[in-house]
Amino acid sequence: MMQSRLPVVLLALIGLLSVIPQASAQEAPARSIVNIAPDLYRVQNNNHYTVFLVTSEGIIMSDPINRDFSTWLKGELQQRFNRPVRYVLYTHHDWDHASGGAVFADTAQFIGHHNMPETLTLPAGELPLPENVRKMDANGNRRLERGEAPKNMMATFDLTDANKDGALSGAELARGPLNDVHPPTRTFSDRQTVTLGGKTVxxxxxxxxxxxxxxxxxxxxxxxxxxxxxxxxxRLPQAVTPNIGAYIDAMRTIEALDFDIAATGHALAGTKADVTALREYLEEVVSTVASGIAAGRSLKEIQQTAKFDRVKGWERGDTQPPIHIAQVYATLKGTR
Ligand SMILES: [Zn+2]
Known part of the structure; x- marks a missing residue:
């Protein structure tokens, strides 16, 4: 149980770190609504994006992002289209994409993959505090009280405190800041078709x-x-969890769809060719590491000599390849 929860902890902590500058800046969030196809719009909230499709019988949207954003979006949709949101379709459970859906609960159904509900529940039993948090537990009661939490955890403290007792347990930290994620009212396992007002998603x-x-x-x-x-x-992914093969498979599943525009949840949108380019990069990392190992090179040597021209100029194109190489190296060496 603990084993399988560890990546969730890491992702939650990475999420915490990436939200600090925005939370402390106290500026009005950058928001925009851009039409990208007939009746289909991409919406920005700072570094996060979602989409919605307008039909004659209501609106189908994807990630609600957070409560403040969703409250703003609900007002915009009412004003521009005078139609309710009928569906919220989740890309995944992470708090920074999936929070705030409750704003639409009066009119919408929520659909997520059938692994999603489990990610929202607290892991059973007592879990130790993650190692980096243990140092913050000044009174040693195996709970992180509000007063012990560093500033950068305050933005998500309440979202993490599932039982609202003012202290974070190991289980609450393992689950992550998911208090405001409205659970799916319907789940699916492979594919789910949603039709509304003669349109299909x-x-x-x-x-x-x-x-x-x-x-x-x-x-x-x-x-x-x-x-x-x-x-x-x-833009390169941060880490390729649980392994690079899962990312390559995901790209192939997406590439099998017939489409032109790749609308992303962060940063630039692109085209199908961008999805293919990302898959080709991931495959190049695997082949580079495999041939490096076959030639008897160390991880460090492979990291120092590898060159991936196709990611030149991409966001995180300089920083992530050594990390991806290390992950693949560990996978191929069987150390993880
Ligand atoms: Zn994200």
Missing amino acids: EMVYIGEAHARDSSVIYFPKERVVFGADVMQAK
């Missing part, structure tokens, strides 16, 4: 890359795919 499970419930939202007539964290355009 498909949810496609892409496997366990990044999260156990990773899915993309496919708009076949609009020829658009929306995906967060796994599908990226000219």
Whole structure:
């Protein structure tokens, strides 16, 4: 149990770190609504994006991102289209994409992959505090009280405190800041078709890359795919969890769809060619590491000599390859 929860802890902590500058800046969030295909819109909230499709009978949207954003979006949708949100389709459970859906609960159904509900529940039993948190537990009661938590944890403290007792347990930290994620009212295992007002949207499970419930939202007539964290355009994923094979498989599942625009949950949107380029990079990492190992080179030597020209100029194109190489090296050496 603890083993399988560890990546969740790491991802939650990475999430915490990446949200600090925004939370402390106290500026109005950068928000915009851009039409990308007939009746289909991509919406920005700072570094996060979602999409919605307008039909005659209501709106189908993807990730709600957070409560403040969703409250703003609900007002915009009412004003611009005077139609309710009928469906919220989750790309995955991570708090920074999936929070805030409760704002639409009066009119919407929520659909996520069938692994999603489990990610929202607390792991059973007592779990130790993660090692980096243990040092913060000044009174040694195996709980992190509000007063012990560092500033950068305050933005997500309440979202993590599942039983609202003012202290974070090992189990609460292992689950992550998911208090405001509205659970799916319906789940699916492989594909789920949603029809409304004569329009069709498909949810496609892409496997366990990044999260156990990773899915993309496919708009076949609009020829658009929306995906967060796994599908990226000219941007490398942070870590390729649980392994690079899951990412390659996910890219192939997405590439099998017939579409033009790759609308992403972060940063640039792109095209199907960007998805292919990301898959080709991932495959190149595998072949580079495999041939390096075969030639008897150390991890460090492989990291120092590897060159991936196709990711030049991509976001994180300089920083992530050594990390991906190390992950693949460990996988091929059987050390993880
Ligand atoms: Zn993300």
